[in-house]
Amino acid sequence: MSFRGEEDYIKQIFQLQCDNPSSAYVKTSELIQLTGHAAPSVNEMIKRLVSKGLLEYNRYVGVRLTSEGEHIAANIIKKHRLWETFLHDYLNYKWDEIHDEAEALEHITSDRLSEALYAFMAHPKTCPHGNPIEVSIDDQHDSEEILLINASTHHAYRIIRVKDTPDVLEYLDRIHLKPGTTIRINENDPFNEFIEIKNDDRTKTIGYRLAKSIVVKKLE
Numbered sequence: 001m002s003f004r005g006e007e008d009y010i011k012q013i014f015q016l017q018c019d020n021p022s023s024a025y026v027k028t029s030e031l032i033q034l035t036g037h038a039a040p041s042v043n044e045m046i047k048r049l050v051s052k053g054l055l056e057y058n059r060y061v062g063v064r065l066t067s068e069g070e071h072i073a074a075n076i077i078k079k080h081r082l083w084e085t086f087l088h089d090y091l092n093y094k095w096d097e098i099h100d101e102a103e104a105l106e107h108i109t110s111d112r113l114s115e116a117l118y119a120f121m122a123h124p125k126t127c128p129h130g131n132p133i134e135v136s137i138d139d140q141h142d143s144e145e146i147l148l149i150n151a152s153t154h155h156a157y158r159i160i161r162v163k164d165t166p167d168v169l170e171y172l173d174r175i176h177l178k179p180g181t182t183i184r185i186n187e188n189d190p191f192n193e194f195i196e197i198k199n200d201d202r203t204k205t206i207g208y209r210l211a212k213s214i215v216v217k218k219l220e
Helices: 003-020 028-035 040-053 066-088 098-108 111-120 166-174
Strands: 055-058 062-065 145-147 156-162 183-187 196-197 200-208 214-218
Touching: 003 040, 003 062, 003 156, 003 196, 028 040, 028 062, 040 062, 040 196, 066 098, 156 166, 156 200, 183 214
Parallel strands: none
Antiparallel strands: 055 062, 145 214, 156 183, 156 214, 183 196, 196 200
16 A cells, blocks of 8 residues: 555544544444455554554554654645645635545645645635644534534524535535525424525525534524
8 A cells, every 4th residue: 555545544543533532542444434445454554554653553442543643644634624725715626626636735745835835825724614724633622513413493503614525515515505604494304304494595405414514503
């Protein structure tokens, strides 16, 4: 596997650790599912990262990044989100077009170039999808931020961030829902699995699949 493959694994483990702060370890089965790689390939990569001091392995629990591994992962993610921001804000890429480009650029960007890009854009706080540019596993999620699927009826919310998968982004772009948008929940129907929202004096119906990809914060 290439060095890029190692960086991708480190980044994915970092994100899994961030998504589940109650557990310090990531199960091997989670990595197999996330990467789509066969178990022998995943185990081979784990051994390689452990030998380089980037990963700790507990055969009964799973894996977790060392402090050096965390630093590398956070740096890769920062580069990725800086490129997403540059492509979107300065080169007029659509927000559903920037992920793959940034995925390639993050691996060939030096720290010097990354910091120059960061300064050139006046140190943006978030990428176009609403995710923070600078991240840490120790960062605490705002307790008031929830998935849209858990939003309460008759309350207003602001969209904070969205999952950066092309199909989700393309659809959200069509219905004009982006980070910073204020919406009001008219109805949350768990039986039929849809949420009716209102924004810009228009009513829209969103299925639960999409609602699981949107993070919001209550305004009232």
